[in-house]
Structure formats: C-alpha cells, structure tokens
Amino acid sequence: MSDPSQFEIDRTYTGRWTVTFSNPPINMFVPATIVEMGSLMADLEADLSVKVVVFQSANPDFFIAHLDVARAAEQPEVLGLWRDVVLRLSSTPVVSIAKVRGRARGIGNEFLLACAQVKSQWRGIGVTLFVNWFVKPCSMALLGWIFIRHVFAPWLPADQLDSYIAGLILLAAAPCTAMVFVWSQLCKGDPYFTLSQVALNDSIMIVAFAPLVALLLGLSVITVPWDTLIASVGLYIVVPVIMAQLVRKRLLAKGEAYFQRAVAQLGPYSICALLATLVLLFAFQGQAIVREPLVIAMLAVPILIQVFFNSGLAYMLNRKLGVAHCVAGPSSLIGASNFFELAVATAISLFGFRSGAALATVVGVLIEVPVMLLVVSVVNRSQHWYEAGDSRKEQKS
Incomplete structure (x- = not known):
C-alpha cells in the first residue's frame, strides 16, 4: 500500500510490524482510516514473514476515539468494509496486539475485541x-x-x-x-x-x-x-x-x-x-x-x-x-x-x-x-x- 495518512507503519524488526494511529486531535476513525485499514489487512495477509502486528496510538489520551458518523454517512459503503476488516483481523494467523494507552470508544472497542491478544x-x-x-x-x-x-x-x-x-x-x-x-x-x-x-x-x-x-x-x-x-x-x-x-x-x-x-x-x-x-x-x-x-x-x-x-x-x-x-x-x-x-x-x-x-x-x-x-x-x-x-x-x- 502507498504511505497511509491515518497511521504510520514501522517495519524495522523482521516479522513484526508496529502500526501507530495518528489522526489528531483524538484519533477519530474516518472513512479514509477504514479504507487504509483494508489495505493494511491485504498487505498483512500477503506478507507471510509477518508474525506479529502491534497497534498503538501517538496520542497518550486516546487510543481510538470513535467513528466520525457524519463523514461515514457520506460514504456508507465504508461500514461494510469495516465489518470485513474486523472479520479479517480476528481470523488472521498474524498475532495482533493492541498496546492501549488512553481511551477507546465505539469503533475502538470493536477493534480491540478483534485483536488476538484481547481474545486470547x-x-x-x-x-x-x-x-x-x-x-x-x-x-x-x-x-x-x-x-x-x-x-x-x-x-x-x-x-x-x-x-x-x-x-x-x-x-x-x-x-x-x-x-x-x-x-x-x-x-x-x-x-x-x-x-x-x-x-x-x-x-x-x-x-x-x-x-x-x-x-x-x-x-x-x-x-x-x-x-x-x-x-x-x-x-x-x-x-x-x-x-x-x-x-x-x-x-x-x-x-x-x-x-x-x-x-x-x-x-x-x-x-x-x-x-x-x-x-x-x-x-x-x-x-x-x-x-x-x-x-x-x-x-x-x-x-x-x-x-x-x-x-x-x-x-x-x-x-x-x-x-x-x-x-x-x-x-x-x-x-x-x-x-x-x-x-x-x-x-x-x-x-x-x-x-x-x-x-x-x-x-x-x-x-x-x-x-x-x-x-x-x-x-x-x-x-x-x-x-x-x-x-x-x-x-x-
């Protein structure tokens, strides 16, 4: 995927990616975030060398705030894409870890429940x-x-x-x-x-x-x-x-x-x-x-x-x-x-x-x-x- 605008991906360590959400001021999920998450999942599934992906936030007070409902209403198709992202994340063989600091609300809670670390x-x-x-x-x-x-x-x-x-x-x-x-x-x-x-x-x-x-x-x-x-x-x-x-x-x-x-x-x-x-x-x-x-x-x-x-x-x-x-x-x-x-x-x-x-x-x-x-x-x-x-x-x- 091309460089995302909603998060940063650190591939420094072999077999481990670190994804840092960065959408100031409160890490709200917008349609672009969901689209880029879909692309991220495609990359994870295609790269068999990745064993662990760690999700974290650049904001110490907010991990993921919630979905920007007004902007999502303008692109309702992203809600279907989000369900696909959650299902793929929950079933991927890659170990997904949520390194939570701050609050997680709404869509943030759904994301946390999809992570393998929370489920296990x-x-x-x-x-x-x-x-x-x-x-x-x-x-x-x-x-x-x-x-x-x-x-x-x-x-x-x-x-x-x-x-x-x-x-x-x-x-x-x-x-x-x-x-x-x-x-x-x-x-x-x-x-x-x-x-x-x-x-x-x-x-x-x-x-x-x-x-x-x-x-x-x-x-x-x-x-x-x-x-x-x-x-x-x-x-x-x-x-x-x-x-x-x-x-x-x-x-x-x-x-x-x-x-x-x-x-x-x-x-x-x-x-x-x-x-x-x-x-x-x-x-x-x-x-x-x-x-x-x-x-x-x-x-x-x-x-x-x-x-x-x-x-x-x-x-x-x-x-x-x-x-x-x-x-x-x-x-x-x-x-x-x-x-x-x-x-x-x-x-x-x-x-x-x-x-x-x-x-x-x-x-x-x-x-x-x-x-x-x-x-x-x-x-x-x-x-x-x-x-x-x-x-x-x-x-x-």
Missing part, C-alpha cells in the same frame, strides 16, 4: 482473578485454622496464634504486583498479559483488600480496626498509584522517547529499592528468625501448601480452558505469589513490629523467592506436556 487473554485473566481473589485468601484462612489453631498449636506461643493467622491471611489477600514481572520473564510469559493482570489486580485491590481481610479475620474470630485497614490501602496502594500516574503523565508530555529513556534509567533504582525493602524486613525480624527456627518452619508449611496448590490449580484450569502457555505461566505465578510489602506494612500497622503477624508475613518473603523459582522451573519443564493437551483438542475437533 480473557480466560487467563478470569482464572487468575478466581484464584487470586477467592481461592487463595479462603484457602489460606482454612490452612491457618488447620495448622496454626490445631496441628501446630501445642508448639506455638498461645498468645500469638491469632496474630500468626492474621499474618497469613494478610499475606494471601494481596496478589503480587512487582516480582511477578520477573517470574513472567523467566517463564517466557506474555508481557502484555502480565501487565494487564497486574493493573487489574491493583484496581481491585484498592476496593477489595480491606473488606476481604476484615471478612476472613472476622471468620477467624480476629477483630481489627477498619480505619487502620483503610489507611493501609491508602498509604501503600492509592498514594503510590497516584504519584506514579502523575510522574508518568509529566514524562509522556515530553515525548514517548523521553519517557522510555526515563523508564530505562529508573529500572536499576527500582531493583535497589526492592532489595532495600527486603533487607529492612529481615533486619526487623532477624532476631526472631534466628531465635525461633521451629516457629518459622511451622509458619512456612501453610504458605508452601497454598503456593503449590494455587499455582497448580491456576495452571490446570488454564490448560483445561485452552489458554496459551505464555499466558498460563504468568497466570499461575500471579495466582501463587503475594504482595508482601503491603502484607508486612499492614501487619505492622495492625499488630506491631514484634508481632506474630509481622513474623508470619516475613516468613512469606523468606521462602517466596526459592519456591517461586521452583514453580517457574515446573512451568518451563512442563510446556511440552501443557501444549500436548491443546494438540489433542485440535485433533478431536
């Missing part, structure tokens, strides 16, 4: 949400009741039993939002799925963390102040998200290239901050870890069981639903890992630095890295078995 992820997202927000916290409350209240009770300090259970529940009620990017990369997971799932979990956490923790602690006959829970959510989730969005907006105002450079430069500092957090956590609980190794071992039992159970459940559900391995891997890892920074901070706010709750959350941090590396190894080693299930389904169909 909803089952994985559903599985992860089910495991994260129902199975994991509920199973941890049950495991805490079984092991802390009964099995290990004779060997644990009686005045700390409630505190230990509270720490375990706090640990399980907050899905991980940082280390999962590392786990996802190690298992060759889909980065767009991981990013989407983490963003969704962050949004849910703002409204669901405090009520969920209060409910499960209440069922465990442990009373906690609501104002402290809500304050923890505000301080450790809402405030960082708002600050990050403000900084992101200021950086993007200086251009996409400037934003990408800033992100690359901040990468090492974010890793250092995470490591510093771990050092401080172990420093505050170091004496307890050394002095009470048997308590640490007993607290680790329910945490280990829930990690293996939840990751295995998410992995099997994704396989049963025919989800791609690159999505099932990070889905199972997100389902099993925890937002330990929030859990530790909330435990300290509710029960104090030297409490059993704080110790229980730190035990989660202590064992998370080696255990999650083991889960990553299982996910990688089982890829052939996982994908063999999809092959059998295709043969039966």
Whole structure:
C-alpha cells in the first residue's frame, strides 16, 4: 500500500510490524482510516514473514476515539468494509496486539475485541482473578485454622496464634504486583498479559483488600480496626498509584522517547529499592528468625501448601480452558505469589513490629523467592506436556 495518512507503519524488526494511529486531535476513525485499514489487512495477509502486528496510538489520551458518523454517512459503503476488516483481523494467523494507552470508544472497542491478544487473554485473566481473589485468601484462612489453631498449636506461643493467622491471611489477600514481572520473564510469559493482570489486580485491590481481610479475620474470630485497614490501602496502594500516574503523565508530555529513556534509567533504582525493602524486613525480624527456627518452619508449611496448590490449580484450569502457555505461566505465578510489602506494612500497622503477624508475613518473603523459582522451573519443564493437551483438542475437533 502507498504511505497511509491515518497511521504510520514501522517495519524495522523482521516479522513484526508496529502500526501507530495518528489522526489528531483524538484519533477519530474516518472513512479514509477504514479504507487504509483494508489495505493494511491485504498487505498483512500477503506478507507471510509477518508474525506479529502491534497497534498503538501517538496520542497518550486516546487510543481510538470513535467513528466520525457524519463523514461515514457520506460514504456508507465504508461500514461494510469495516465489518470485513474486523472479520479479517480476528481470523488472521498474524498475532495482533493492541498496546492501549488512553481511551477507546465505539469503533475502538470493536477493534480491540478483534485483536488476538484481547481474545486470547480473557480466560487467563478470569482464572487468575478466581484464584487470586477467592481461592487463595479462603484457602489460606482454612490452612491457618488447620495448622496454626490445631496441628501446630501445642508448639506455638498461645498468645500469638491469632496474630500468626492474621499474618497469613494478610499475606494471601494481596496478589503480587512487582516480582511477578520477573517470574513472567523467566517463564517466557506474555508481557502484555502480565501487565494487564497486574493493573487489574491493583484496581481491585484498592476496593477489595480491606473488606476481604476484615471478612476472613472476622471468620477467624480476629477483630481489627477498619480505619487502620483503610489507611493501609491508602498509604501503600492509592498514594503510590497516584504519584506514579502523575510522574508518568509529566514524562509522556515530553515525548514517548523521553519517557522510555526515563523508564530505562529508573529500572536499576527500582531493583535497589526492592532489595532495600527486603533487607529492612529481615533486619526487623532477624532476631526472631534466628531465635525461633521451629516457629518459622511451622509458619512456612501453610504458605508452601497454598503456593503449590494455587499455582497448580491456576495452571490446570488454564490448560483445561485452552489458554496459551505464555499466558498460563504468568497466570499461575500471579495466582501463587503475594504482595508482601503491603502484607508486612499492614501487619505492622495492625499488630506491631514484634508481632506474630509481622513474623508470619516475613516468613512469606523468606521462602517466596526459592519456591517461586521452583514453580517457574515446573512451568518451563512442563510446556511440552501443557501444549500436548491443546494438540489433542485440535485433533478431536
């Protein structure tokens, strides 16, 4: 096709095209956009070397606004062409990815639903949400009741039993939002799925963390102040998200290239901050870890069981639903890992630095890295078995 006027095509990388919509001021679809999209689809279908096409926007506030109805009414034939474009995009063997920033309305929503990346992820997202927000916290409350209240009770300090259970529940009620990017990369997971799932979990956490923790602690006959829970959510989730969005907006105002450079430069500092957090956590609980190794071992039992159970459940559900391995891997890892920074901070706010709750959350941090590396190894080693299930389904169909 000749040079399009409604978008730009970057063919720099072999096998991958990047299409950037650019129709100021709000990326509205006009008849010319649809005609050029038809030509783009013809080129994609003709070039067998293209494996992936990424759609993005030059406008950080609008991905695709909507159809210019007035101009489309002057050329009603483009509506039929648009249906053809959507059908061809949804059935093309090329992997189509929508890199969404800003709003998508009307025809923009139709376009997103036609992209393979959106279609292939909803089952994985559903599985992860089910495991994260129902199975994991509920199973941890049950495991805490079984092991802390009964099995290990004779060997644990009686005045700390409630505190230990509270720490375990706090640990399980907050899905991980940082280390999962590392786990996802190690298992060759889909980065767009991981990013989407983490963003969704962050949004849910703002409204669901405090009520969920209060409910499960209440069922465990442990009373906690609501104002402290809500304050923890505000301080450790809402405030960082708002600050990050403000900084992101200021950086993007200086251009996409400037934003990408800033992100690359901040990468090492974010890793250092995470490591510093771990050092401080172990420093505050170091004496307890050394002095009470048997308590640490007993607290680790329910945490280990829930990690293996939840990751295995998410992995099997994704396989049963025919989800791609690159999505099932990070889905199972997100389902099993925890937002330990929030859990530790909330435990300290509710029960104090030297409490059993704080110790229980730190035990989660202590064992998370080696255990999650083991889960990553299982996910990688089982890829052939996982994908063999999809092959059998295709043969039966």
